[in-house]
Amino acid sequence: MTKSTISETAALKALLSETADHQILAEMLGFVADRLMALDVDQLCGAQAHERAAERLNHRNGYRERRWETRAGTVGVQIPKLRKGSYFPEFLEPRRASEKAMTAVIQEAYIQGVSTRSVDDLVKTMGMTGISKSQVSRLCGEIDERVDAFLDRPLEGEWPYLWLDATYIKVRRSGRIVSVAAIVAVAVNLDGRREVLGIAIQPSEAEVFWDEFLRALADRGLRGVKLIIADEHKGLKAAAAKVLGATIQRCRVHFMRNALACVGKKDRPIVTAALRTAFDQDTLADSKEHWVKLIEAFRPRHAKLAELMVRAEDDVLAYKTFPQAHWRQIHSTNPLERLNKEIKRRTNVVGIFPNEPAIKRLVGALMLEQNDEWAVTRRYMTLETVATVCEDNTMDLAKIAAL
Secondary structure (H helix, E strand, O other): OOHHHHHHHHHHHHHHHHOOHHHHHHHHHHHHHHHHHHHHHHHHHOOOOOOOOOOOOOOEEEEEEEEEEEOOEEEEEEEEEEOOOOOOOHHHHHHHHHHHHHHHHHHHHHHOOOOHHHHHHHHHHOOOOOOOHHHHHHHHOOHHHHHHHHHOOOOOOOOOEEEEEEEEEEEEEOOEEEEEEEEEEEEEOOOOOEEEEEEEEEOOOOHHHHHHHHHHHHHOOOOOOOEEEEOOOOOHHHHHHHHOOOEEEEOHHHHHHHHHOOOOHHHHHHHHHHHHHHHOOOOHHHHHHHHHHHHHHHOOOOHHHHHHHHHHHHHHOHHHHOOHHHHHHHOOOHHHHHHHHHHHHHHHHHOOEOOHHHHHHHHHHHHHHHHHHHHOOOOOOOHHHHHHHHHHHHHHHHHHHHO
16 A cells, blocks of 8 residues: 555545534535536537547536535535536436425425524425525415415305405515505305405405405306305495495404493493393394394493494394304304414414515415315305205395386
């Protein structure tokens, strides 16, 4: 063994003892990759580097750096460039699949509520180099295609019941942090199944915005809406009557909160029990009769509550004109409470959204997942009871035509 061989062996042993195992593997992979690419380019050029040959077909033209994510860690490789044409090594092709997998992980993490700042640490735990917030946002933009296709799909058939509810989310706009309403629309079709029809990000609850949102749903095919269940949103009642010709059911749960805010803490249990007796009546006529009695009973001591009951009577009891089998589902927006809680849980992790499209991306992806879940679960309403709603509507139209 020569002195040079001995010195090289000693240097190699020193390197092995001072370098971590994964770094050694990465260096070895980098060396092998460089040699493989050099051999490939030699064949493409018909000559080795700096070799003068009559059979030469092409020339090298520098290198471009590329990071190769492997199980041994990140390996820096230099891909040779050619004067004519291009070259990309075959052994790097699997990285494209790796990139897709990483993109899928980032997208899923974003949907699951992991903030963009935390995604960098998540990627590092996968053995890959971290990525910036801008890269995360760009990769998450690929969700938009699926979300847009879902939210813009045609709506077929009739949808007798439509629930609308809003969740407020913070977003940056023109250098300020403002709250916007993320509106979710859920409806039941003739099969008795729930579907998420659409979402909208609205700066306010003015009639013009409700009108725009409902018209967008109508343009996609929404028809046959008999009852819209929502809270007392400004402008919604007028827009619903104008665009869909539907009745508004004011959420009973939200009304109860408004009613209890009109009385003192000591009187709230009595008021709650009294209002429930009106809701528990078997017919609309009985509920209205009991409602009037309660108004007269409350007026001397709770004038503000009595006035609220007068204004809300028609809207808060509208559900009683529909089949009794549906009363539990249509008297409030409670069917959307689980959705709203899930939206809040995910959006609270993000905190302040950079823009409104980011809100649409996240909320839309959540609604897409929920819609898929509802598609494989049991019906929300039976076919027979839903059919009676549509039959009643057909009879009404026939009477109107006869007149």
